[in-house]
Amino acid sequence: MSEQLAAQPAGERQHLRFMLLYALAAAGGAMAYVPFLTILLPVRVEAMAGGQHVSWLAYCAFAGAVMASLSNVLFGWLSDKTGKRGLWVAxxxxxxxxxxxxMALAEGLPALLGLLVAWQLGLNMMLAPLAALAGDFVPDRQKGFLxxxxxxxxxxxxxxxxxxxxPGLAGPDTRLALVAVLVAACVxxxxxxxxxxAFPELMASVPRREGPVDPRPRQVVVRMWIARLLVQIAEAALFAYLYIWLRSISGRIEDNDAAQVFGVVLFLAVPATLLVGRWADRANRPILPLxxxxxxxxxxLLGMAGAADLPLAxxxxxxxxLASSIFLALHSAQTLRVLPRPQHRGRDLGLFNLTNTVxxxxxxxxxxxxxxxxxxxxxxVVLAVLVILAAALLFSIPRPE
Structure with missing residues (x-):
């Protein structure tokens, strides 16, 4: 990919074709794990584990998160060192x-965990360099749009x-193969x-400074990291247990119903995020929407804590x-703005990715x-307290000059 680049004058914008193809590839990355971790894996675990499905899901989440944490940093760093992000993605x-x-071959918890860990390795080999590509080629003036x-x-x-x-489209095993086809078609x-x-300013190495260093940029990075971590703790709980929580309120909810609820909310977030992102670019207020x-x-979350029936839930x-989806999408883009060294972008994004896996x-x-x-x-209620703390941290970040 990099062999076909040509330097552009200052003020240029990344062309729309790349932005749209990048968004499609990012969607393919999400397709690789969203249906599997939110629907297909819980349904399979429920069928395999019976009354132990909550603890089995906890074990799967733990093992997968450990491998995702390590492999994302590793492959981000390797893509920095080799400069061949496209090859790692492929x-x-x-x-x-x-x-x-x-995954259809797993017949017990050990086999399922082994396949899950190997899958997380491959997934993050693709996702880590893919995330860094946006930092390599999208200027700050388009971060909100990104x-x-x-x-x-x-x-x-x-x-x-x-x-x-x-219902009736595919059996449990065929669903996994369909997901794989969709992922390849998008990436x-x-x-x-x-x-x-190419934007040379995005790729210029920043040397380490000797002597006193302004602590404010580092403080912004730390606050951004902690805020995303706190929001992602809440997001992870709903990500893994949305289906089970809804089933605890109404036994009439089926796996396809949960998938539809999840999908409708996220699709509503798309136009809202585009509008908010464009406003953030024009007003130069990247942190306020977060x-x-x-x-x-x-x-x-406080409202969900008191929900006693399905409509309220x-x-x-x-x-x-809606709110968390806007937050996470814009945060991912604005993180690229605050990371200090382009030559370590993949590695640093891997460290930021710990907010997704921890x-x-x-x-x-x-x-x-x-x-x-x-x-x-x-x-x-506990999750609500954590997320409100995240909001306080972000409100404390000063407006960029």
Missing amino acids: AGLVLTCALLPA GGLLSLAPAMGAASGVLVTI LPLLLFGRPR AICAAVTGAA LTGYAVFG PSLVMPGLTLAMVPVFGFGGLF
């Missing part, structure tokens, strides 16, 4: 698409879950036809899903400690 795509259908486009990823991931769980166009414009969305997410989740290490223990004693309502 290799990860092959492994991901091969291992998804292999965030809006990135909101397509979870929506398309949810849509793939709706598609593969249509390959970027690798084959991306041809992004703070507001975090505050709304916390309020929605779905309304609370709709607000939660919650899966925290969430199982938190869920197992809270839900049996206090129910999901008690869990949601």
Whole structure:
């Protein structure tokens, strides 16, 4: 991909073709894990484990998160060192698409965990360099628009879950193969036809400074990291247990119903994120929308904690899903703005990716400690407190000059 670049004058914007193909590839990345982790894996575990499905899901989340944490940093660093991000994306795509259908071979928890760990390795071989590509080729003046486009990823991931769980379309094993085909169809166009414009300022190495260093940029990075971690703890809990929580309120909810709820909320977030992202670009207020969305997410969790029937639960989740989706998409884009050294972009994004994976290490223990004693309502109150703290951290970040 990089061999076809030509330097552009200052003020140029990345062309729309690359932006759209990148958004499609990011959507393919989401398709690789959203339907599997939210619907297909819980349904398979429920069928395999019976009454132990909550603890089995906790074990799966823990093992997968450990491998995802390590492999994302590793492959981000390797893509920095080699400068061949496209090759790493392609290799990860092959492994991901091969291992998804292999999940059907698992007959017990050890085999399922082994396949899950191997799949996470391949998945993050694809996702880590793919994330760094946006930092390599999208200038700061388009970061809000990039965030809006990135909101397509979870929506398309949810849509793939709706598609593969249509009753009568495919059996449990065939669903995994269908997901693999969808992932390849979305990621390959970027690798084959991306041809992004080059922006030398995005790739210029920043040397380490000697003597006193202004601490404010580092403080912004730390606050951004902690805020996303806190929001992602809440997101991870709903990501893994949305289906089970809805089933606890109404036994009439089926796997396809849960996928539809998840998908509708995420698709509503797409136009909202595009509008908010474009406003953030024009007003030069990259952090303010993040703070507001975090505050709304916390309020929605409090509403979900008190939901006693299905309509209230779905309304609370709709607000939660909308606000948190806008937050996560815009945060991913604005993170590229604050990272200090382009030559370590892949590695640093891998460290930021810990905010996506560490919650899966925290969430199982938190869920197992809270839900049996206090129910999901008690869990949601704790999550609301964490997310409101995230909002406070983001409101404390000064406006850029």
